[in-house]
Amino acid sequence: MKEILITTLRVFLSSSIALTAFLVTYLFNGLDLAPALGLGVVAYWLTSKGIARRFALPAAQHQLIDGADPHYQEKSYKEARRKWKVIGRYRFQVRSLSVWLKVARLYKIAEQILDITGKDLRQMNKAQAFFNHYLDATLTILEKYTLLSKQPISSDEIREAMQxxxxxxEDxxxxxEEELNHLIAKDLLELDVEVNVLKQALDSKGEKK
Incomplete structure (x- = not known):
């Protein structure tokens, strides 16, 4: 909860300072639009980094908040990457184009999730279902598909199972996708705020004219 409040405060203060820097340099000092916007972006970045560093939690405190052993997280992450690679190999065993497209999609999304969480293993808490259930479920389904697709016979039961x-x-x-959205929600919020700051700056320019 504290981390969410810090993020909200960081985005709000950084945006306010960036907008102020833009307005002061563009409206009152007569600086051109592009340099003024650039200065606003720099002000946002410096303020955001400064606040993030000021309120950064020690590693031990992060561990208490997350409630997870970093060694366990590292082990779980490595196991997840192993399962992801197995999913990748299944792509070369699929005979149906529609199934191949689905497996390729799962492989790509899983890659994005692993890339994000690999940079900060604490992010795994936001995608627990992916690490604890979805990867195993994917492997189970693909194993059954491979077994059924190699059968020399075709029956109503097999066709129903394939369906x-x-x-x-698809599920x-x-x-x-929902797990990935959980991971990028904060980035989307910050992007939305930055776009609003830029829009306000451009609107202010229009009012000046």
Missing amino acids: KINVGL LIRAY
Whole structure:
């Protein structure tokens, strides 16, 4: 909770200072638009970094807040990457184009999730379902698909099972996407704030004319 409040405060103060820097340099000092915007961006970045550093929590305190052992997180992350690589290998065993597209989509989203969490293992807490359930479910479904697709016979039961596999993969894609959204929610919020700051700056320019 404290981390969320710090992020909100950082975005608000940084945006306010950036907007003030832009207005002062552009409206009152007569600086051209591009340099004024550049100065505003620099002001935002410096303020944001300064606040983040000022309120940064010690590593031990982060561990208490996250409630997870960093050694356990590292082990879980390595295991998740191993499972991701197995999913990647399944792409070369799929005979159906529609199934291949779904597996490729899952592989790509999983790669993005692992890239984000790999930079800060504490982020794994925001995608616990992905690490604890979804990867295993994906491997189970793909294992069954591979087994069924190699059968020399075709029956109603096999076709029904294949249909269920397709539905299961679609459900997993939506679940993966939701986990990825959890991870990038803060970045999207900051981007939205930055866009609003730029819009306000441009609106102020229009009012000046």
